[in-house]
Amino acid sequence: MLNGMIQKLLSYEHLFYSIIKWMEQLNLTFAMLKPDAVEKMGQILKLIIENGFKVTKLKMVQMTKEHALEFYAEHKGKPFLPFLVEYMTSGPVIAMELLAENGVAKWRELLGPTDSEQARKDAPGSIRARFGKDKSLNAAHGSDSCISAERELNIFFPMSRIAQYESPRSTATFKNTTCCIIKPHAVQEGLLGDIVSEIQENGFKITAMQMFYMEHPNAQEFYEVYKGVLAEYSGMVNQLVSGASVAMEIAGSDADTPSKFRAFVGPADPELARKLRPTTLRAKFGKTRVQNAVHCTDLPEDGLLEVEYFFKILE
Numbered sequence: 001m002l003n004g005m006i007q008k009l010l011s012y013e014h015l016f017y018s019i020i021k022w023m024e025q026l027n028l029t030f031a032m033l034k035p036d037a038v039e040k041m042g043q044i045l046k047l048i049i050e051n052g053f054k055v056t057k058l059k060m061v062q063m064t065k066e067h068a069l070e071f072y073a074e075h076k077g078k079p080f081l082p083f084l085v086e087y088m089t090s091g092p093v094i095a096m097e098l099l100a101e102n103g104v105a106k107w108r109e110l111l112g113p114t115d116s117e118q119a120r121k122d123a124p125g126s127i128r129a130r131f132g133k134d135k136s137l138n139a140a141h142g143s144d145s146c147i148s149a150e151r152e153l154n155i156f157f158p159m160s161r162i163a164q165y166e167s168p169r170s171t172a173t174f175k176n177t178t179c180c181i182i183k184p185h186a187v188q189e190g191l192l193g194d195i196v197s198e199i200q201e202n203g204f205k206i207t208a209m210q211m212f213y214m215e216h217p218n219a220q221e222f223y224e225v226y227k228g229v230l231a232e233y234s235g236m237v238n239q240l241v242s243g244a245s246v247a248m249e250i251a252g253s254d255a256d257t258p259s260k261f262r263a264f265v266g267p268a269d270p271e272l273a274r275k276l277r278p279t280t281l282r283a284k285f286g287k288t289r290v291q292n293a294v295h296c297t298d299l300p301e302d303g304l305l306e307v308e309y310f311f312k313i314l315e
């Protein structure tokens, strides 16, 4: 009996050390989709998730010249720096914190060689081979060490309020837009890339995007209009606080975009959506009336208020 107990304890000890070892190897890295890759971000997010990364922070931002010079300080004096700064400030970028076992090295491997043309020869499945153009317009960035990752994450996702004020700003336009939130269950199920791809491939423009970890009072306030109206109100609030969600500002070419986007999202009940509107987002990715993949602004006149809630109040 004593023998059995000792063996059991040893196996627990073994399990404990395996977990510690795994946690030691698990690391965070900083990843960025450069301006030329933002319109393909859905496809790239899909690859990131398929390759076992967890997206723990995400924000679409606009870098200034000062941010780009700080970010690429190691390249000071290099002939390509002025062009690089111009390129990095030419449009929004997607800044992300990714978590994986050996995350820093694993993300560099998925990125492929700096020069996209070289990447197409040496690593044809890599992100730069598939989405980059050449050695400067190369789709994405990855930290080269854990120390760089910490420095770079601190530029885009600083902890202190003062540093947050100076960090690259969100790209929300607050003009003729509507709000869409990818719900926590869909993020947890690894559907972030699939949903963003669908949105982009159907002609809608994502003009702002950020991952949020919502708290109860905020979720209650956000869904206030449904209180006493929808039986699912509490379930909806609980769903929104159950993990990371991704809020987006959606724009389109005309004033009808909010209604068109609403139709594209489909009926609140995914079962009904699958019968009546099988090509909608909720038909494809929803499960129940509460876990229906995305929230989308109901009334066009509320679009701006909802976008402001996330990108002015919560940001």
Ligand SMILES: Nc1ncnc2c1ncn2[C@@H]1O[C@H](COP(=O)(O)OP(=O)(O)OP(=O)(O)O)[C@@H](O)[C@H]1O
Residues within 6 Å of the ligand: 080, 084, 113, 114, 135, 136, 137, 138, 140, 141, 142, 143, 144
């Ligand atoms: N010779 C070059 N000509 C033009 N642009 C370049 C050149 N070398 C690097 N760059 C640009 O500067 C960025 C930073 O260069 P670096 O040598 O740090 O490459 P990297 O570590 O592969 O890329 P990143 O730091 O963006 O992940 C490159 O990603 C590329 O956009």
